[in-house]
Amino acid sequence: MDKKPTAAAAVTSADVARLAGVSRATVSFVLNNTQAHRVSDTTRSRVLAAAEQLGYVPHAAARSLRAGRSNLVLMPASVSAAGRLVSEWVDDLESELERHGYVLVLHAGRFPDPVSAARAWAELRPAAVVALEGDSLSGPAVDVLSRAGVRGVMAFASREVTGAHTVDFDQSRIGALAVEHLVAQGRRRIGVVMPRERGLATFARPRLAGAEGVAARSTATVTPVDLSYTHESAAELAGRWRELDLDGVFAYNDEYAALLLHALREEGVSVPEDVAVVGCDDLVLSALQQPPLTSVRLDLPTPAQFADALHELVDRGASPQVRGMEPVLVHRRSS
Amino acid sequence: MDKKPTAAAAVTSADVARLAGVSRATVSFVLNNTQAHRVSDTTRSRVLAAAEQLGYVPHAAARSLRAGRSNLVLMPASVSAAGRLVSEWVDDLESELERHGYVLVLHAGRFPDPVSAARAWAELRPAAVVALEGDSLSGPAVDVLSRAGVRGVMAFASREVTGAHTVDFDQSRIGALAVEHLVAQGRRRIGVVMPRERGLATFARPRLAGAEGVAARSTATVTPVDLSYTHESAAELAGRWRELDLDGVFAYNDEYAALLLHALREEGVSVPEDVAVVGCDDLVLSALQQPPLTSVRLDLPTPAQFADALHELVDRGASPQVRGMEPVLVHRRSS
DNA sequence: AGGGATCTATTACACGTGTAACTTCACTGT
DNA sequence: ACAGTGAAGTTACACGTGTAATAGATCCCT
Numbered sequence: 001m002d003k004k005p006t007a008a009a010a011v012t013s014a015d016v017a018r019l020a021g022v023s024r025a026t027v028s029f030v031l032n033n034t035q036a037h038r039v040s041d042t043t044r045s046r047v048l049a050a051a052e053q054l055g056y057v058p059h060a061a062a063r064s065l066r067a068g069r070s071n072l073v074l075m076p077a078s079v080s081a082a083g084r085l086v087s088e089w090v091d092d093l094e095s096e097l098e099r100h101g102y103v104l105v106l107h108a109g110r111f112p113d114p115v116s117a118a119r120a121w122a123e124l125r126p127a128a129v130v131a132l133e134g135d136s137l138s139g140p141a142v143d144v145l146s147r148a149g150v151r152g153v154m155a156f157a158s159r160e161v162t163g164a165h166t167v168d169f170d171q172s173r174i175g176a177l178a179v180e181h182l183v184a185q186g187r188r189r190i191g192v193v194m195p196r197e198r199g200l201a202t203f204a205r206p207r208l209a210g211a212e213g214v215a216a217r218s219t220a221t222v223t224p225v226d227l228s229y230t231h232e233s234a235a236e237l238a239g240r241w242r243e244l245d246l247d248g249v250f251a252y253n254d255e256y257a258a259l260l261l262h263a264l265r266e267e268g269v270s271v272p273e274d275v276a277v278v279g280c281d282d283l284v285l286s287a288l289q290q291p292p293l294t295s296v297r298l299d300l301p302t303p304a305q306f307a308d309a310l311h312e313l314v315d316r317g318a319s320p321q322v323r324g325m326e327p328v329l330v331h332r333r334s335s
Numbered sequence: 336m337d338k339k340p341t342a343a344a345a346v347t348s349a350d351v352a353r354l355a356g357v358s359r360a361t362v363s364f365v366l367n368n369t370q371a372h373r374v375s376d377t378t379r380s381r382v383l384a385a386a387e388q389l390g391y392v393p394h395a396a397a398r399s400l401r402a403g404r405s406n407l408v409l410m411p412a413s414v415s416a417a418g419r420l421v422s423e424w425v426d427d428l429e430s431e432l433e434r435h436g437y438v439l440v441l442h443a444g445r446f447p448d449p450v451s452a453a454r455a456w457a458e459l460r461p462a463a464v465v466a467l468e469g470d471s472l473s474g475p476a477v478d479v480l481s482r483a484g485v486r487g488v489m490a491f492a493s494r495e496v497t498g499a500h501t502v503d504f505d506q507s508r509i510g511a512l513a514v515e516h517l518v519a520q521g522r523r524r525i526g527v528v529m530p531r532e533r534g535l536a537t538f539a540r541p542r543l544a545g546a547e548g549v550a551a552r553s554t555a556t557v558t559p560v561d562l563s564y565t566h567e568s569a570a571e572l573a574g575r576w577r578e579l580d581l582d583g584v585f586a587y588n589d590e591y592a593a594l595l596l597h598a599l600r601e602e603g604v605s606v607p608e609d610v611a612v613v614g615c616d617d618l619v620l621s622a623l624q625q626p627p628l629t630s631v632r633l634d635l636p637t638p639a640q641f642a643d644a645l646h647e648l649v650d651r652g653a654s655p656q657v658r659g660m661e662p663v664l665v666h667r668r669s670s
Numbered sequence: 671a672g673g674g675a676t677c678t679a680t681t682a683c684a685c686g687t688g689t690a691a692c693t694t695c696a697c698t699g700t
Numbered sequence: 701a702c703a704g705t706g707a708a709g710t711t712a713c714a715c716g717t718g719t720a721a722t723a724g725a726t727c728c729c730t
Contacts (some may be wrong), residue, residue: 010460010484012686023710028688036689038707055482060458061396061405062686065715070396078426091413094443103455106441108429120438123395125345147390149345229619255620262623284564285590288597290625347716358680363718371719373677397716400685 096307168324172210187248431642457483503659507545522583
């Protein structure tokens with residue numbers, strides 16, 4: 001029932017103080033339950049009532065400016081690039097971090113290079129940065145962050161990032177595991193699907209490298225094949241499948257695998273007789289494919305473990321031990 | 336090669352000024368390209384060099400504190416609840432907003448009620464809040480936001496939210512469209528899958544309501560059936576399928592639909608002869624199901640349109656017109 | 671020569687918050 | 701009576717930034 005002005009005046013703690021008839025400091029003591037300072041019950045309730053009436057909400061920016069640190073945890077990640085698996089993990093992580101008083105925030109952004117990305121993140125002065133695509137985090141980029149006062153930088157990455165606390169997330173082990181399996185099944189001419197979609201190259205390239213590493217230590221060969229996530233692209237690939245002459249394929253992903261599986265069936269190529277197919281992520285839908293899809297499941301540290309470790313890193317500066325990613329092969333009938 | 340102190344001193348514009356031998360104001364003028372003020376080329380380059388050398392990054396909180404407004408656009412949404420479709424849309428929106436100088440940030444959080452959620456968002460003092468699950472945004476919650484100085488609140492919601500700019504996102508139309516289709520195909524005893532997963536109820540309930548609305552205007556009946564996103568739950572449901580006596584089902588989602596499809600086949604229930612199945616989201620994988628899945632595609636306003644509208648709302652306070660969500664039926668062989 | 675005009679740089683304040691240091695005032699114990 | 705104690709508030713400053721107001725120069729024109 002108030003006026004409805006074009007620019008609503010923001011409510012500050014000074015307004016609360018005025019209404020309650022006390023100083024701004026007292027308001028702060030009451031609202032933060034500052035233990036070092038006692039305040040009488042009558043004034044306390046007057047302040048609380050005033051805050052309630054005005055709908056006062058503290059200004060996070062001002063607060064962290066004064067405190068010299070924020071409770072923001074920044075996670076740079078494009079939403080769509082993160083797979084199903086990871087997205088649930090992130091949701092749980094958010095709850096766990098809240099337990100420690102942090103606010104988890106996702107920020108997707110396309111940047112020309114790691115340093116300018118880091119600069120953009122640094123502007124927000126988060127308490128910590130959790131980089132999923134940690135391999136795009138260079139040493140200088142980490143430098144920018146710590147120069148800006150970011151306490152903890154954790155990176156899921158395949159190689160150690162200087163200055164950051166690295167959690168093993170070696171994508172090449174995924175490709176390696178898949179190809180080891182295919183080789184053990186007697187396959188020798190192995191294709192690796194490379195998705196054309198933007199943002200996926202960060203994951204796809206090391207997986208290919210891992211595959212190639214295994215092939216080099218055996219008699220098998222590895223051939224990369226490009227694929228977009230559309231029916232047309234899959235049909236086109238299946239159309240020239242026989243001339244590729246492959247007897248096994250690691251398809252980057254269960255989703256790309258399913259797409260390929262279908263296109264191959266349309267083309268009359270039979271799985272696993274003509275070609276064995278392995279995906280990744282072990283999605284619920286993968287077991288439903290025709291034939292059920294062999295996949296690589298990725299075991300991550302639990303969100304609770306990770307949140308505790310992150311808190312310790314930010315709070316005490318200690319370098320906590322966190323179990324890395326562990327790829328596990330789930331064998332089904334497609335291989 | 337610097338020292339590696341436990342608490343790295345954060346670099347401020349004052350440090351830059353000191354190194355360049357000028358006042359802090361001059362630094363600000365140079366780094367922001369302030370047109371109202373001229374600065375000589377020699378000092379300009381000295382300042383830029385100093386900033387570069389120190390790796391200076393402005394403090395977003397301090398900046399927006401002074402400016403009285405921020406360039407943050409907050410989008411409260413749990414990552415996993417957002418479907419594939421929406422997640423790509425969000426990625427594109429982020430690029431478009433960047434064009435206008437905004438920073439899009441996702442924040443998932445579980446809150447007991449809309450007002451306490453709004454309070455948490457308000458602390459960040461974003462320029463705008465884009466609520467995907469807009470129906471959980473109450474009038475008082477919007478009040479909290481505007482009291483905190485948030486310029487624009489846009490909500491994708493089925494009903495008008497007082498104080499917010501509502502973009503039509505009426506989930507009930509999805510359920511309605513699906514059931515209309517099933518009825519047109521001659522089905523009468525229609526089930527609606529209700530996912531048990533947390534966070535999905537916001538979408539599932541109105542879809543059910545839409546389905547029921549259509550049924551009430553015809554001779555059809557609607558029965559809600561619970562389902563978790565696991566093989567076990569699907570098998571259990573399929574096991575007692577015949578006693579449910581349904582000849583059509585709207586499965587909430589293409590993913591739940593695919594899961595159900597598979598369980599029904601295992602149980603010997605044939606689709607579409609015994610029961611017609613309709614999903615939603617029109618995922619790439621849906622056309623690959625056995626049989627190919629009829630689905631409801633959701634046409635959204637383009638991210639560019641939406642970003643422009645949001646900017647106008649924040650900047651000029653104008654209430655721009657944005658096309659709402661439009662559900663479109665994609666007919667395939669499962670119905 | 672003097673008084674604008676123009677250019678360049680600086681000083682000073684405000685944004686909203688938390689807290690150390692200080693002031694009052696009433697009460698207590700000898 | 702008087703120092704000591706403790707409770708209940710307040711004043712004052714700092715955090716890092718943007719910008720209006722101001723101060724010196726330097727130059728131009730009559």
